[in-house]
Amino acid sequence: MTNLIYSHLFLFTYHLKTGQTFQEDTDIPKYNEFPNGFYSRHTLADTDSLLIACSVENKHSSPDVLPFPELKKTLLAKREELAISGELLGKTWLITGYLQPFSSHEDAAKSAYESLNFSKWRSQEAGEFMGAKLFEIWRTPHNWENLETENNHVLIIIYPDLTAMINMAKFYEDWRQLFCYRHKIVWAYGNTRQIKPLLAAKFSPSLETLGKIQLISPEPNLLESKLDQLKQSLDENYKTLRFYAEGISLLEVQMQTIKTNNYNYLERLKTIETKAKKIEPNHPNNLDILKKFSEIVQYKYQPQVEEDNAALSPGLRLREKEIDTIRGIVEIRQAQLDDIIEKRDRIFQETVQEWGIGIGVAAIAATSISPFIPNITKNKLTEPFPAVEGVINFSLTFIFSIIIGIIAKNKAKKLIKSRRS
Numbered sequence: 001m002t003n004l005i006y007s008h009l010f011l012f013t014y015h016l017k018t019g020q021t022f023q024e025d026t027d028i029p030k031y032n033e034f035p036n037g038f039y040s041r042h043t044l045a046d047t048d049s050l051l052i053a054c055s056v057e058n059k060h061s062s063p064d065v066l067p068f069p070e071l072k073k074t075l076l077a078k079r080e081e082l083a084i085s086g087e088l089l090g091k092t093w094l095i096t097g098y099l100q101p102f103s104s105h106e107d108a109a110k111s112a113y114e115s116l117n118f119s120k121w122r123s124q125e126a127g128e129f130m131g132a133k134l135f136e137i138w139r140t141p142h143n144w145e146n147l148e149t150e151n152n153h154v155l156i157i158i159y160p161d162l163t164a165m166i167n168m169a170k171f172y173e174d175w176r177q178l179f180c181y182r183h184k185i186v187w188a189y190g191n192t193r194q195i196k197p198l199l200a201a202k203f204s205p206s207l208e209t210l211g212k213i214q215l216i217s218p219e220p221n222l223l224e225s226k227l228d229q230l231k232q233s234l235d236e237n238y239k240t241l242r243f244y245a246e247g248i249s250l251l252e253v254q255m256q257t258i259k260t261n262n263y264n265y266l267e268r269l270k271t272i273e274t275k276a277k278k279i280e281p282n283h284p285n286n287l288d289i290l291k292k293f294s295e296i297v298q299y300k301y302q303p304q305v306e307e308d309n310a311a312l313s314p315g316l317r318l319r320e321k322e323i324d325t326i327r328g329i330v331e332i333r334q335a336q337l338d339d340i341i342e343k344r345d346r347i348f349q350e351t352v353q354e355w356g357i358g359i360g361v362a363a364i365a366a367t368s369i370s371p372f373i374p375n376i377t378k379n380k381l382t383e384p385f386p387a388v389e390g391v392i393n394f395s396l397t398f399i400f401s402i403i404i405g406i407i408a409k410n411k412a413k414k415l416i417k418s419r420r421s
Contacts, residue, residue: 003103004112005062006162008055009071010094011079012179015048015086029173039078040172044180048086051176052078059162062100066115090151090183093118094175096168098159105133109156113137118152127290130167130276131283132159136290144190151186153179167279174272181265182293188257189301191250196308199247202240203315241319248313255305262297269294 029042029051037054052075056067072093095112099105110121119139127134134157141150155175159165269287276285 003062003100003108004097004158005100006056006059006165007063007067007071007097007112008053008095009068009075010051010053010092010096011075012092012094012176013050013052013079013084014044014089014091014180014183015050015084016089017043017046017048018086034078037074037078039082041082042173042176044177047089047180047184048084049176049180050079050082050084051172052082054078066111068095068112068115069117072116088147089187090147090153090179092153092155092175092179092183095154095156096159096165098161098165105158106135108158109133109135112156113154116154118154125289127288128284128286129157130159130280130285131164132157134158134287134289136293138293141186141190144193147187147190151183153182164280164283170279171272171275174268174275178265178268178272178290181261181268184261185258185265185297185301188254188261189297189305192254192305192308195247195251195254196312199244199251199312199315202244202247202319203312237319241316244315244319248309248316251305251309251312255302255309258297258301258305262294262302265297266291266294 029040031038031040034054036057037052039050039052042049042051054071054074056063056071093116095109097108097112099108105126106124109124113121113135118137121137124135124137127136134155137154137156138152141147143150157168159168269290273285273287276283
């Protein structure tokens, strides 16, 4: 015999909302039945929640073997059938039942818990809820990237009798809300654990980048290829700055998510206690074991994230300074290079102008001088040799025109320089 009678197993799962939501515009979720169980989908702000529950058939006696492995199999199959989409925020298993007289609450809770093959049971402090004993088992995940297997939150409520257990149905939505706030906190904190090492790796400029700047910046005559290297480095640092800024912003968003949901978590606990007292005024309620999670958040999670944010935020200024340094060097070197190119182009243009004037004047001079050259060179020595006379005439014309062209080119050079100054 298992001691626990009319055993129930509940699975609450939470996913980031995708395009399609679970629930219509209503605050009252719809419950759909299946053999020995039911399920309910409901959208909570930015979160899609799913509640699946199933139970044994017999309400008045405990089975010979623990039913929870089979109940768990049923819930997981139903969850698969419903095809929940969106990133998993977390899940909670809720075990309930009522106890045979004179049985140990902790022994029954331990047997039920261990039958589900979760982590090892440790002696638990029990809370009180409308005459029931309440146990919570959860450990901080080691691998924050795998909340599906790492984040198993289990709550066990063992009632004194069937009548007390029936009242549990009045708290389904309260537990749904409470667990939602809880898993948002754990998920947000897990995100900060993944963001932190990524930002730490980009906290300051790499030695490789600094080396490039130190090698390139002192050069008086900067080649265009090396200026391109600096521009590439500037582009890479802009990308890094954007990544870092987004990381810091996300860290701050998750920090606020933790604070907001921790507040909502405590408020929902107060609501549950108040509601339970109205339903069962003669039974004490002590949910301190659930409040301990809030203490972990307040004294560990929040300070840790705030400290990380304070420590990593200066990296933004370092990155901005690095970009300013590279950009300054690039602007200076680009201006120098532009000046060199402009000067080179100007010299080339002026040279073309000078030689254009010189060649033009030489051509005009050759045309003007050529009719007069034969009169100068004609004599008896050249008369018997007309070919020699032609060579002499051409040579003299060419020489005189070149001399005049060079003089014109030099005059043009002086004129262009005086006009530029």
